[in-house]
Amino acid sequence: METTLSERFAILGHPVRLDVLRLLIRRHPDLLPAGEIAEVLGLKPNTLSAYLADLLRAGLITRTRSGTFLRYGADLVGISAMTGALWTDCCLGRPDLCPPTAIMEHPGDIPMTAPRHYRVLFICTGNSARSIFAESILRKIAGDRFAAFSAGTKPQSEMNPLAVKMLQSKGYEIESLRSKNVAEFQGPEAEPFDFVFTVCDRAANEACPPWPGQPISAHWGTPDPVKSQGTEAERMLAFQHAYGMLRNRITAFAALPLEALDRISLQHALDDIARNQEGSQ
Incomplete structure (x- = not known):
């Protein structure tokens, strides 16, 4: 019935x-x-x-x-x-x-706006590895189109040393990176984001207040390398896997024709990236 x-x-x-x-x-x-x-x-x-x-x-x-x-x-x-x-x-x-x-009969009729720089926020719990990776990757491969930021719902006091070591080995600029609380990007004076991504399940599980400006959001769950055990070489493999998974996803995201997609089509594309992109070694 x-x-x-x-x-x-x-x-x-x-x-x-x-x-x-x-x-x-x-x-x-x-x-x-x-x-x-x-x-x-x-x-x-x-x-x-x-x-x-x-x-x-x-x-x-x-x-x-x-x-x-x-x-x-x-x-x-x-x-x-x-x-x-x-x-x-x-x-x-x-x-x-x-x-x-x-509430729309045809929600896809709203196009994605086209600012000079899209503002993107990556969120995880600790903001010590995965979201830091995502911020760094997007800034490096498409910094001319995106302003990338990261934050944690319960950030660590400092970034994970192995995450920092991996970024340094790949030639990333790390001097400006630090662990930050999402509260820094919220409040009446905060500048709106165009995209908000959660990259860990714990952060996605938490009920957060709506972001101003109605940014497009997606969940790109990525295994937590900080929880890996073993020798430093074995742990570095876990960090490499998380980095590779995020790099593949962000590369696919940066290649999307954002100005040509309406919000619904873009949302579907971001969800497909979460389903289809695999980590690389």
């Missing part, structure tokens, strides 16, 4: 079900096992199971079998259909009631 619009909103009216959907949207295009969702949100497995069933019934999330696990993700088509139905049903398609920038 098809779920009505009012039933879908009733399902999302429960704060924890809404938290589940928010988490899956923040982690898109990742597909998460129920155990990870329960751990992040502090839920009992049987309670989460009921919430997932409700969201599936509403057509707001997907469920995919991967080996012996079921993995869940945000159903962007279903979410779009729900917001589109709200605009048609309740607002009667009137843009003065439901602004098209928030």
